[in-house]
Every structure is written in structure tokens, then in C-alpha cells.
Amino acid sequence: MEGLKLSNAELMIYIHPSKSRNVYQAIGRELSGLLFQYNETFDGVLLAYDADVKSKQAKILSGLNPYFGVRVEANLLLFDPKPNSLVEGEIVKISPESIHVVVLGFSAAVITDVDIREEFKYKMRDGEGCFVSRSHKGHTLKIGTTLRLQVQSFDEEVMHIAGSLLPENTGCVKWLEKKNTEQALHMDRDHKRRKIA
Structure with missing residues (x-):
């Protein structure tokens, strides 16, 4: 079937400090929130993902809520049917x-x-x-x-x-x-x- 594509992406996932005890679960929740919705960044509807934390170091963001960013490498299955497909x-x-x-x-x-x-x-x-x-x-x-x-x-x-x-x-x-x-x-x-x- 046309309209399905695999994509490799390097993402920065921002996590609240309260979720720091289980970073993998927090990453899973963030990515799961994007499922079955059209995302302009991915240029398609996210159907499935396989994520892997690329680095054990996190970048702390300053501001009102000190979120920290984790680099994630992900394989994404996207649905984006083009005309005539x-x-x-x-x-x-x-x-x-x-x-x-x-x-x-x-x-x-x-x-x-x-x-x-x-x-x-x-x-x-x-x-x-x-x-x-x-x-x-x-x-x-x-x-x-x-x-x-x-x-x-x-x-x-x-x-x-x-x-x-x-x-x-x-x-x-x-x-x-x-x-x-x-x-x-x-x-x-x-x-x-x-x-x-």
C-alpha cells in the first residue's frame, strides 16, 4: 500500500523534572501523545515508533519550569497519502x-x-x-x-x-x-x- 513511509529522526524530547525517575517511560508518553495525529514536523500521521535514547546526558532548560531535554533517535512509521497514490x-x-x-x-x-x-x-x-x-x-x-x-x-x-x-x-x-x-x-x-x- 502506498502512503506509508519509514523515517529516521533525531528528536529532542523535553521532560518535566517530576518524570526524571523514569525517563524512558516519560519519552514513551511524549511520543504516544503524537500517535494518530498529523504532524507537520514529520510530514505525516505517526502510526508507530521505535525510540532509542542517543545520549545519557540531558540539557537543562532555564525558565519557569526547568524542563530537561533528552536526545532520542527514533524510527517512525508515517501515513501520508499523496494524490494519485x-x-x-x-x-x-x-x-x-x-x-x-x-x-x-x-x-x-x-x-x-x-x-x-x-x-x-x-x-x-x-x-x-x-x-x-x-x-x-x-x-x-x-x-x-x-x-x-x-x-x-x-x-x-x-x-x-x-x-x-x-x-x-x-x-x-x-x-x-x-x-x-x-x-x-x-x-x-x-x-x-x-x-x-
Whole structure:
């Protein structure tokens, strides 16, 4: 999935003197407070971190509250989907006008009817709405399906993605992988036939 990136960072974490007995726990709390929020410094949403104290020496800051700074080296997993990148999520709601998806368990994505390619037609099956491909009957989008969509925009404040199903490489992930496997097998057979001939 695109939109995920690993980043190495050297950070200065400022800790209150009352937390000096357990510095590692204080660092963990400071970094945990940044999780699942867009951070301009990191240029993405922090999903996970692995921090290591770089130096045993701390720098005391003068002022009203004498905080001390600890240098930390951290590996960060960030989520920052750019326009035209592909992300995957689970469909949670379908209506004739839109498909609602949850990406990575925390970010909402919506695909409106103008961004769903004409190949898909809305139908009711077993009392639930779904989109079925007119050209490939096995390609069905329903609640619980893992969907690959193209990012049109990402609102950092509310973690909302506006998505699109217009490109051919979007849709049900299982169906797309099966299609790619079949195409690879078909190409391999053609290559072997040419070799034999």
C-alpha cells in the first residue's frame, strides 16, 4: 500500500523534572501523545515508533519550569497519502451514491458516485447494497470487502480521504490479485509455447 513511509529522526524530547525517575517511560508518553495525529514536523500521521535514547546526558532548560531535554533517535512509521497514490481499506457502508471505507482502522475514505467507474452498477443482494461489475461478474464490492482506491485528496485535520475508483487498477483487492495472477500465468504459457515453437 502506498502512503506509508519509514523515517529516521533525531528528536529532542523535553521532560518535566517530576518524570526524571523514569525517563524512558516519560519519552514513551511524549511520543504516544503524537500517535494518530498529523504532524507537520514529520510530514505525516505517526502510526508507530521505535525510540532509542542517543545520549545519557540531558540539557537543562532555564525558565519557569526547568524542563530537561533528552536526545532520542527514533524510527517512525508515517501515513501520508499523496494524490494519485493507492491505499487499501475495508468497506463499511454502501449506498447508490457512495462507498465508505476505513483505511488502516482510523482514517475514513469516501468514494462518491461520480468517482465510481461506469463498469460498476449498484444492486441489492440478500437485503444489502453492493456494486457489481458489468464486465466481470466476480468483481463485487460489498460491506467487508478490502478495497483498493486512488487518493484524490487527504484532509489532515479530520483524517479524511476523498477517493476514486476510476482507474482500472482499483477495486476489490482479492479480485485484482486473482486477475494479475491469471494474467501472469497466461503470459508464462505464451512464453513457453513460443520457446517450444
